[in-house]
Amino acid sequence: MALSRLSLRSNNPFLKPTATSLPPSTRRHVSTDTTPITIETAAPFTSHQCDAPSRSVSTSSAEILSFFRDMARMRRMEIAADSLYKAKMIRGFCHLYDGQEALAVGMEAAITRRDAIITSYRDHCTFLGRGGELVDAFSELMGRKRGCSDGKGGSMHFYKKDASFYGGHGIVGAQIPLGCGLAFAQKYSKEENVTFVLYGDGAANQGQLFEALNIAALWDLPAILVCENNHYGMGTATWRSAKSPAYFKRGDYVPGLKVDGMDVLAVKQACKFAKEHALKNGPIILEMDTYRYHGHSMSDPGSTYRTRDEVSGVRQVRDPIERVRKLLLSHDIATEKELKDMEKEVRKEVDDAVAQAKECPTPEASELFTNMYVKDCGVESFGADRKELKVTLP
Amino acid sequence: MAARIHGGAGAGAATALSTFNPKKLVAPSRTNLPAARSSKRYIVAAAGSDASKKSLRVGHSQKLIANAAVATKADTSATTGTGHELLLFEALQEGLEEEMDRDPHVCVMGEDVGHYGGSYKVTKGLADKFGDLRVLDTPICENAFTGMGIGAAMTGLRPVIEGMNMGFLLLAFNQISNNCGMLHYTSGGQFTIPVVIRGPGGVGRQLGAEHSQRLESYFQSIPGIQMVACSTPYNAKGLMKAAIRSENPVILFEHVLLYNLKEKIPDEEYICNLEEAEMVRPGEHITILTYSRMRYHVMQAAKTLVNKGYDPEVIDIRSLKPFDLYMIGNSVKKTHRVLIVEECMRTGGIGASLTAAINENFHDYLDAPVMCLSSQDVPTPYAGTLEEWTVVQPAQIVTAVEQLCQ
Numbered sequence: 001m002a003l004s005r006l007s008l009r010s011n012n013p014f015l016k017p018t019a020t021s022l023p024p025s026t027r028r029h030v031s032t033d034t035t036p037i038t039i040e041t042a043a044p045f046t047s048h049q050c051d052a053p054s055r056s057v058s059t060s061s062a063e064i065l066s067f068f069r070d071m072a073r074m075r076r077m078e079i080a081a082d083s084l085y086k087a088k089m090i091r092g093f094c095h096l097y098d099g100q101e102a103l104a105v106g107m108e109a110a111i112t113r114r115d116a117i118i119t120s121y122r123d124h125c126t127f128l129g130r131g132g133e134l135v136d137a138f139s140e141l142m143g144r145k146r147g148c149s150d151g152k153g154g155s156m157h158f159y160k161k162d163a164s165f166y167g168g169h170g171i172v173g174a175q176i177p178l179g180c181g182l183a184f185a186q187k188y189s190k191e192e193n194v195t196f197v198l199y200g201d202g203a204a205n206q207g208q209l210f211e212a213l214n215i216a217a218l219w220d221l222p223a224i225l226v227c228e229n230n231h232y233g234m235g236t237a238t239w240r241s242a243k244s245p246a247y248f249k250r251g252d253y254v255p256g257l258k259v260d261g262m263d264v265l266a267v268k269q270a271c272k273f274a275k276e277h278a279l280k281n282g283p284i285i286l287e288m289d290t291y292r293y294h295g296h297s298m299s300d301p302g303s304t305y306r307t308r309d310e311v312s313g314v315r316q317v318r319d320p321i322e323r324v325r326k327l328l329l330s331h332d333i334a335t336e337k338e339l340k341d342m343e344k345e346v347r348k349e350v351d352d353a354v355a356q357a358k359e360c361p362t363p364e365a366s367e368l369f370t371n372m373y374v375k376d377c378g379v380e381s382f383g384a385d386r387k388e389l390k391v392t393l394p
Numbered sequence: 395m396a397a398r399i400h401g402g403a404g405a406g407a408a409t410a411l412s413t414f415n416p417k418k419l420v421a422p423s424r425t426n427l428p429a430a431r432s433s434k435r436y437i438v439a440a441a442g443s444d445a446s447k448k449s450l451r452v453g454h455s456q457k458l459i460a461n462a463a464v465a466t467k468a469d470t471s472a473t474t475g476t477g478h479e480l481l482l483f484e485a486l487q488e489g490l491e492e493e494m495d496r497d498p499h500v501c502v503m504g505e506d507v508g509h510y511g512g513s514y515k516v517t518k519g520l521a522d523k524f525g526d527l528r529v530l531d532t533p534i535c536e537n538a539f540t541g542m543g544i545g546a547a548m549t550g551l552r553p554v555i556e557g558m559n560m561g562f563l564l565l566a567f568n569q570i571s572n573n574c575g576m577l578h579y580t581s582g583g584q585f586t587i588p589v590v591i592r593g594p595g596g597v598g599r600q601l602g603a604e605h606s607q608r609l610e611s612y613f614q615s616i617p618g619i620q621m622v623a624c625s626t627p628y629n630a631k632g633l634m635k636a637a638i639r640s641e642n643p644v645i646l647f648e649h650v651l652l653y654n655l656k657e658k659i660p661d662e663e664y665i666c667n668l669e670e671a672e673m674v675r676p677g678e679h680i681t682i683l684t685y686s687r688m689r690y691h692v693m694q695a696a697k698t699l700v701n702k703g704y705d706p707e708v709i710d711i712r713s714l715k716p717f718d719l720y721m722i723g724n725s726v727k728k729t730h731r732v733l734i735v736e737e738c739m740r741t742g743g744i745g746a747s748l749t750a751a752i753n754e755n756f757h758d759y760l761d762a763p764v765m766c767l768s769s770q771d772v773p774t775p776y777a778g779t780l781e782e783w784t785v786v787q788p789a790q791i792v793t794a795v796e797q798l799c800q
Contacts, residue, residue: 152579212538
């Protein structure tokens with residue numbers, strides 16, 4: 001397949017930022033063709049109470065290339081976060097998503113920014129997928145004012161309202177009813193949008209999941225519940241925590257689909273299918289079979305409950321970025337060197353963002369009391385220093 | 395037609411939160427829903443003046459109550475028109491209905507609120523009028539439907555979530571504390587959560603321990619929420635409307651035993667200020683702070699006290715979070731003695747926080763220690779006589795006042 005010239009008028013939304021940031025030396029060789037090509041997913045879908053979608057995914061060279069770049073960026077960001085945490089620039093809890101990038105990227109490819117996403121605390125990459133800036137992410141992680149939540153949220157509380165990204169929630173499973181509420185609001189205002197409610201295999205045992213699922217099915221809400229099954233609920237493997245680890249079947253009356261979550265094209269196909277389904281028939285559960293390389297969080301080495309061989313085995317056989325790299329090479333969309341250069345650029349992008357974030361100031365002391373109430377009321381909040389904050393009578 | 399904010403709920407426009415801002419009612423992203431009807435301008439009714447009002451906050455207009463003890467009547471009545479008489483639950487329903495008419499983003503969710511009409515009839519008739527999508531019968535899953543209401547509010551809807559009994563909301567505590575209270579802050583102001591969580595609580599008539607809980611003491615620490623307690627049909631309607639219009643999450647505490655109180659309320663539209671307390675009976679000798687059902691026990695005790703020659707000032711604090719320390723402080727400045735009468739338990743209740751706040755802020759004005767009469771720290775027993783003993787009775791209030799005023 002001949003390599004075509006870079007077309008700046010490509011209509012793939014993901015390509016636009018990429019196109020303008022590529023230095024001239026690489027532009028010549030990289031394919032940015034948007035003609036549709038069809039690729040078969042590696043594994044079939046398993047379905048419950050519905051027909052599985054076809055394995056043939058319609059995509060394009062440009063799109064696959066954008067997948068590569070976006071996943072590489074996410075991977076790089078998480079690794080940078082790892083170093084920052086070890087350097088004590090990020091404190092508290094830090095839950096990393098590396099290994100699961102295909103999920104965030106594949107989902108974005110199937111939906112619009114008006115569809116809502118809500119997820120748990122492993123939200124850095126989802127935030128990035130929704131259009132979040134690297135600088136905002138790192139600033140938030142380091143507690144700077146520039147952060148996406150003004151530095152007051154932290155790793156577990158990334159939000160991006162204009163992109164319909166509703167966070168970022170620390171309590172396991174609590175985002176599921178919130179997500180069904182988002183779907184309810186979408187139905188209420190008669191918008192043809194859906195909500196993707198992400199949760200993990202650990203949260204799949206929460207009662208509120210079943211409560212919310214019942215209501216969603218009862219009221220026909222356009223909610224898609226996505227179980228990111230990375231096989232470990234912190235330190236407990238799924239076989240030790242769930243009597244029935246077929247999470248996609250647990251909805252019983254709600255249809256489900258099991259998807260290879262490390263295959264970005266399969267994820268894209270499943271999300272597209274799910275969106276169409278949810279708009280017509282109400283909720284559906286997607287179980288994404290995925291894996292995280294890091295431990296549950298930075299405080300967890302990730303090796304006490306699983307062997308290093310297992311982790312490296314998955315990395316060799318199922319790594320999402322490697323898969324896309326092989327796809328790009330085998331379809332002659334890009335050369336080895338171009339991909340390596342792209343990764344270098346992404347690395348530089350991330351390093352620059354980290355440096356920029358490090359320069360950002362921390363929030364002012366007065367920020368402690370802002371955004372407590374809307375139109376922060378004239379009544380003063382009582383702080384630790386009572387001398388400063390007392391009510392004075394006129 | 396201009397609406398008025400009547401005395402007793404008078405608005406000091408310069409102070410505290412203005413809960414009313416018509417421009418904020420329509421979230422810009424919700425293009426499919428029609429905008430709320432443009433609202434009327436509110437003017438503050440200038441009431442008659444009285445010498446004893448000089449110590450009260452400037453701009454605080456209110457109708458003065460005669461110094462005779464007032465038994466159970468609320469202080470206000472319409473200054474124009476005849477008004478109409480109704481029961482407290484009807485007042486709540488009126489407020490809710492008016493707000494649902496006014497703003498299509500308002501919806502109600504809860505158990506049996508729709509077809510059944512509400513277990514205390516607060517939502518009676520609303521499902522027929524507004525349909526199933528706006529008055530939602532939920533299954534029995536407080537955690538989930540409270541969370542759903544909060545999620546819907548993040549997008550701009552304004553759900554009114556009913557807990558059939560406040561005690562059931564303990565199951566939704568995680569959602570109320572972590573999501574309702576904190577999302578505005580942790581998202582850096584991106585999301586507002588304009589929910590109203592309401593329901594009856596308090597000690598009823600032999601309902602048993604689990605159905606007689608006072609959740610205001612558990613919720614009061616949650617940062618980011620506001621709590622109000624209604625006690626008369628007048629303030630019930632006003633607070634309901636204000637709570638729905640507020641951009642902040644508001645928990646509206648009703649009381650199981652107060653739903654059948656009858657009062658005449660104005661015909662024209664009005665709202666009460668969420669952060670203000672209500673002056674029930676001005677006085678000189680002692681400040682009695684109370685809220686919800688205990689207001690009536692206090693007023694009953696006040697009758698006895700007046701006969702004995704005391705002149706208590708009774709304030710219904712109404713706003714449980716934040717406290718209206720302006721009105722309370724001015725009162726303490728005047729009387730120098732404080733008695734708090736509440737239905738919460740002694741440990742960790744609203745009274746405990748109020749005592750601390752008064753001691754810290756107004757210590758110099760006090761001639762005697764702040765006394766707090768609360769319910770006993772026991773699960774509410776079933777037996778009628780024992781149940782009576784758990785809550786504060788008027789006789790105890792009289793004794794306490796006599797003790798403080800020695």
